[in-house]
Amino acid sequence: MHVLVCGGAGYIGSHTCVALAERGHRVVIADNFSNSAPPVLERLARLTGQAPDARRVDVRNAAALAALFAGHRFDAVIHFAALKAVGESCERPLDYFDNNISGTITLLQAMRAADVRRLVFSSSATVYGEPQSVPIDEDAPLSSTNPYGRTKLVMEQLIGDVCTADPGFQAISLRYFNPVGAHPSGLIGEAPNGVPNNLMPYICQVAAGKRERLQIYGGDWPTVDGTGVRDYIHVMDLAQAHVHALEKLDGVRGHLPLNLGAGRGISVLELLRAFETASGREIPYRIVDRRVGDVAEVYADPSRAERLLGWRTQLDVDAMCRDAWRWQSMNPDGYAET
Numbered sequence: 171m172h173v174l175v176c177g178g179a180g181y182i183g184s185h186t187c188v189a190l191a192e193r194g195h196r197v198v199i200a201d202n203f204s205n206s207a208p209p210v211l212e213r214l215a216r217l218t219g220q221a222p223d224a225r226r227v228d229v230r231n232a233a234a235l236a237a238l239f240a241g242h243r244f245d246a247v248i249h250f251a252a253l254k255a256v257g258e259s260c261e262r263p264l265d266y267f268d269n270n271i272s273g274t275i276t277l278l279q280a281m282r283a284a285d286v287r288r289l290v291f292s293s294s295a296t297v298y299g300e301p302q303s304v305p306i307d308e309d310a311p312l313s314s315t316n317p318y319g320r321t322k323l324v325m326e327q328l329i330g331d332v333c334t335a336d337p338g339f340q341a342i343s344l345r346y347f348n349p350v351g352a353h354p355s356g357l358i359g360e361a362p363n364g365v366p367n368n369l370m371p372y373i374c375q376v377a378a379g380k381r382e383r384l385q386i387y388g389g390d391w392p393t394v395d396g397t398g399v400r401d402y403i404h405v406m407d408l409a410q411a412h413v414h415a416l417e418k419l420d421g422v423r424g425h426l427p428l429n430l431g432a433g434r435g436i437s438v439l440e441l442l443r444a445f446e447t448a449s450g451r452e453i454p455y456r457i458v459d460r461r462v463g464d465v466a467e468v469y470a471d472p473s474r475a476e477r478l479l480g481w482r483t484q485l486d487v488d489a490m491c492r493d494a495w496r497w498q499s500m501n502p503d504g505y506a507e508t
């Protein structure tokens with residue numbers, strides 16, 4: 171298929187572009203590089219044997235999108251382009267509403283105008299808010315606890331409404347749980363700007379000596395060892411799920427939300443110990459107070475995605491840690507040195 175990948179230069183997008191190329195799909199990347207760096211493109215060329223077709227395009231720019239659609243006959247769009255930091259979204263909610271929601275509206279309008287009606291959308295487990303029980307399936311109540319989460323919820327609803335209004339529109343929203351890890355080559359991975367928001371890149375930076383110690387929020391949760399439990403999924407498994415979703419879109423009626431997780435919870439301390447084994451480094455940590463709004467356990471029931479996509483996770487926590495550490499060791503400053 172000929173696929174437009176919005177936000178394809180980012181962490182999950184870049185891994186998905188490799189998986190798409192390996193399956194013989196033709197990819198055009200549209201990215202404004204607000205949270206990624208053009209040197210990733212050279213890494214993609216090394217991994218796929220071909221320079222990627224990438225354009226500096228902001229998805230809020232209707233004219234730029236129209237020009238892109240006029241120049242290609244895309245079969246489908248994969249939409250990763252969004253701002254994603256929860257804390258930042260609380261400080262700059264309007265930027266998040268503008269980038270994520272306005273960007274999605276502009277993209278949907280451009281798709282409709284070009285008669286491209288197949289979409290795979292990056293959603294998130296954040297749409298479940300503070301879940302009442304685990305494992306979480308797709309019928310669990312939806313809510314949001316911060317502006318970032320609200321944008322994901324609204325974007326899903328917008329896509330659902332477009333599908334209802336136009337029965338020819340086919341969309342899958344992939345609700346990721348906690349993506350971690352990197353390509354096993356060590357050539358592409360997660361390159362956060364500033365202080366990492368997520369646990370795994372933070373652990374990587376502590377292991378590399380860039381940060382003194384990890385802060386663990388709460389050691390008295392009702393979990394296996396008192397620390398919070400989440401559902402970590404290797405980014406290579408996530409990338410494969412996008413390929414499956416793309417190839418199954420044709421059979422989808424309307425808007426289909428699917429959980430992407432391993433279906434198994436791992437505690438912060440379990441992840442930390444697995445990382446220490448994978449890296450051979452000790453990770454100093456300190457347990458501090460719980461954060462407001464955090465919950466003890468979040469993990470997916472991924473059985474719907476397994477059934478409908480014919481996909482399931484293959485890579486365990488050891489592979490997640492090994493690949494994350496290889497990426498960190500080979501690229502201590504992310505893509506800056508390329």
Ligand SMILES: NC(=O)c1ccc[n+]([C@@H]2O[C@H](COP(=O)([O-])OP(=O)(O)OC[C@H]3O[C@@H](n4cnc5c(N)ncnc54)[C@H](O)[C@@H]3O)[C@@H](O)[C@H]2O)c1
Binds near residue numbers: 203228347
């Ligand atoms: N990484 C996670 O933990 C996680 C979890 C759940 C959902 N998601 C969602 O998955 C998607 C990809 O996440 P990621 O971790 O790869 O993030 P990322 O920041 O690495 O990638 C997003 C990419 O989109 C680009 N972008 C942002 N706004 C844009 C715009 N207006 N126009 C064009 N390009 C734009 C950025 O430059 C970046 O390259 C996001 O939508 C995110 O909300 C991520």
